[in-house]
Amino acid sequence: MARKRRDGYTVEPFPKMRRFAIDAGRLGRGRHIVHGLLELDVTDARRHIREHKIETGETLSFTAFVVACLAQAVDANKEVHAYLNLWNQLVIFDDVNVNVMIEAPLAFGNSHSDGTESGGKRVPIPHIIKAANRRTFREIHDEIRATQAKPAGSTELEFMRWFLLLPWFVRRFFYWIVAKNPHLMRDYTSSVLVTAVGMFGKGGGWGIPVANFGLVVTLGGIAEKPGVVDGRVEVREYLDVTLSFDHDVIDGAPAARFARQFSELVESGYGLGKSDDLHL
Helix, strand or coil: CCCEEECCEEECCCCCCHHHHHHHHHHHCCCCEEEEEEEEECHHHHHHHHHHHHHHCCCCCHHHHHHHHHHHHHHHCHHHHCEECCCCCEECCCCCCEEEEEEECCCCCCECCCCCEHHHCCEEEEEEECCHHHCCHHHHHHHHHHHHHCHHHCHHHHHHHHHCCCCHHHHHHHHHHHHCCHHHHHHHCCCEEEEECCCCCCECCCCCCCCCCCEEEEEEEEEEEEEEECCEEEEEEEEEEEEEEECCCCCHHHHHHHHHHHHHHHHHCCCCCCCCHHHC
């Protein structure tokens, strides 16, 4: 159904991808979520990204940088990506899979032959970075850029093309089966999600998600503020981050240890230094 222009307003088709967001909201209401608000100094990381842009003309993915830091922090505190199975046992995998939401110029059900959406709109699509804790920043960056360039070839998108056509009660039953089978769940999703609500504007601010994953990292805005470095005050760039934990699965102590290590990795610019894989 195409957009229809009427007297004083327009009528547009409801994107099928929004059904996924509605499903997430319905399922998230049943979780007991604890939120933590962080303010991370990303001055050094963003400086490395800008310098790389000047030297090579390439824009490095900030999301890939966050995923690389996140995967290492989860790897060191594996309790935060545990799955609860049907027998109330915690299943903890060695590999850390991270689900990222990638915005791409793609319609869902109303696309042209080249995969672009009518009207030039962009939609978020899920993509799972497999074993992110065993991969370099460059590998994660390349995978995200490849998915952005050709979203129509995404395995996750191909699955959702037919899955979201099913009635809600069928989808709900599928979610329940998958959620109770950790090995099956890892084939379709992950217990860790990275999403961004403030990366497309200016100024700080936190996002509070309706979390439907064991661990959700929501990237908010970036603001310039005074900070203390080596005993002197200077202008720094701070990223607002919300960490959302499913308290049914994750206790406060491992959550706090994870948050501390994640903060240290981000603020140190993990994976972006001249001496590591960035320039290989």
